[in-house]
Structure formats: structure tokens, C-alpha cells
Amino acid sequence: MRLAEIEEAREHERALHAQAVLARERAQLAREMHDVVSHQVSLIAVRAGALQVAAKNADAKEAARTIRSLSVTTLDELRTMVTLLRASGGRATELTPQPTLADLHKLVESSGTQAQLTGELPPTVGTPAQRALYRTVQEALTNVRKHAPGATARIELWQDASDVGVTVTNTPPTRPSLSLPGSQQGLAGLRERADILHGTLEAGPTAEGGYRVRLRIPLSTD
Structure with missing residues (x-):
């Protein structure tokens, strides 16, 4: 035995x-x-x-x-x-499917940040564009949590005559941020996604001391 x-x-x-x-x-x-x-x-x-x-x-x-x-x-x-x-x-x-715009509400709710999601996008937005939009929100909220403790965020989905996009804006932090390791590749990866979809990604501080990330993608990316 x-x-x-x-x-x-x-x-x-x-x-x-x-x-x-x-x-x-x-x-x-x-x-x-x-x-x-x-x-x-x-x-x-x-x-x-x-x-x-x-x-x-x-x-x-x-x-x-x-x-x-x-x-x-x-x-x-x-x-x-x-x-x-x-x-x-x-x-x-x-077996977990890749995220789409339908998963944004769950992402925001589980982000650990006080955030508000507004706006809607048409169902004609393609899968690669949906993933780029989702990943932009995901990265922006991650950065808020890491670099702007106590800040609130506003996520706005929008559409104009030829483009769709998302703008994520956060307020200034209310307490000092912790020194956390990072790959420094998050925004670079988002810009890469934007480039291949003929889109643009803008990111930078706001006049109020917060931070804004804005992704713009043409409606037709074929």
C-alpha cells in the first residue's frame, strides 16, 4: 500500500x-x-x-x-x-469571448473607480472597433485607479458625421498615488489599435488637473 x-x-x-x-x-x-x-x-x-x-x-x-x-x-x-x-x-x-461594447457597463461597475458611462453607439460598429473602444476605457480606468486615487471619471461614447469614439476624463486625485510598476505600453498599445483602424488617440492632462483620453475611429474602417 x-x-x-x-x-x-x-x-x-x-x-x-x-x-x-x-x-x-x-x-x-x-x-x-x-x-x-x-x-x-x-x-x-x-x-x-x-x-x-x-x-x-x-x-x-x-x-x-x-x-x-x-x-x-x-x-x-x-x-x-x-x-x-x-x-x-x-x-x-x-472559452471566454473577447469583450465588446455590450460589456462596458460591467467593466465600469467593476473598475473600482467612481465612474459614469453615457452615450450610445450604433450596432454597425465593427468588432475590431468595439474592442478598441473597450480597451481604451479599460486602460483609462486602470490608469485612474493607479495614478489618480480618489478621482472620479466620466466615460462618454459619441458619434459624429463620420466617426465614433469614446472620451474618458477623470478629475484630479484626492490623495497621493502609490508607486506601482507599469509596462509603459498601455497607451502605446491603444495608439497602435487606433492607427490600424485609421483612427487617432489623444491623451493628456486637463486644465483642471485631471487627465483625458480620447479615441476617434472612422465609422467605415474597411
Whole structure:
């Protein structure tokens, strides 16, 4: 009986070790995909978008549009794959769908920040644009929580003649912020998302001492 228990314990230890090795390999692959492949596909999308605007020939313009559209879709799917790889095989996480505008209310409610969400956007907003809008709000609220303790935030979804967007504005902090580690890549990643969708991202302090992040995306990004 004792030998059986020892062998069972060893088998369990071997299984745990194998899972740990797999998790490390998946995390390394996720980093490589994000740092190399994602960057390259982003450049393809941006260059194709510039060519689409500059091209005079109709066939060249259509080819550039197709390349850019495929690049945007590929980049969106790639980011989903990176998220799944970083989950290290957790089944529940892998089955979780990527967020859309429908998830904004839940995001705001669980942000740990006193925030108000206003405005609506049309159902014609594409999936990549919805994710860019969601991630912008997510990053902005994270930064409020980290760098502006006690501040309140206002999230405004808006639409004009040709664009949709979101503006997140927070008040000044009411108490000193803690020194927290950060990758410094949050806003850079948001600008990358905006670029591939022919949009713009503006971020900076307000005259009142708060901070504002504003994303603008053309309604038609095909």
C-alpha cells in the first residue's frame, strides 16, 4: 500500500512539472507572438492603410483595402490567441469571448473607480472597433485607479458625421498615488489599435488637473 502511495505521489509530481513546463512554453510563445508577429502585422496594416489613401488607381486602392482589412482581422485574432496562450490552458478562460461594447457597463461597475458611462453607439460598429473602444476605457480606468486615487471619471461614447469614439476624463486625485510598476505600453498599445483602424488617440492632462483620453475611429474602417 505504501509503495502505491509513493508511486501515485510521484506521478502527481510529474504531472505538475509537465504542466509547469507547458505553461512556461506557452508564455514564451505568447511573448514572441506579441513582440514580433503582432508588431509586423501592425506595420502591414498601417502601410496598407496609407497606400489605400494615396493610391489613384482603383485596383491598387482595392488591393490595399483588402490587405489592410485582412491585417486588422489577423491582428485582432492574434491578440485573442496571445490572451489564450497566457491563460496557460485554463479551460474557463479559453472559452471566454473577447469583450465588446455590450460589456462596458460591467467593466465600469467593476473598475473600482467612481465612474459614469453615457452615450450610445450604433450596432454597425465593427468588432475590431468595439474592442478598441473597450480597451481604451479599460486602460483609462486602470490608469485612474493607479495614478489618480480618489478621482472620479466620466466615460462618454459619441458619434459624429463620420466617426465614433469614446472620451474618458477623470478629475484630479484626492490623495497621493502609490508607486506601482507599469509596462509603459498601455497607451502605446491603444495608439497602435487606433492607427490600424485609421483612427487617432489623444491623451493628456486637463486644465483642471485631471487627465483625458480620447479615441476617434472612422465609422467605415474597411
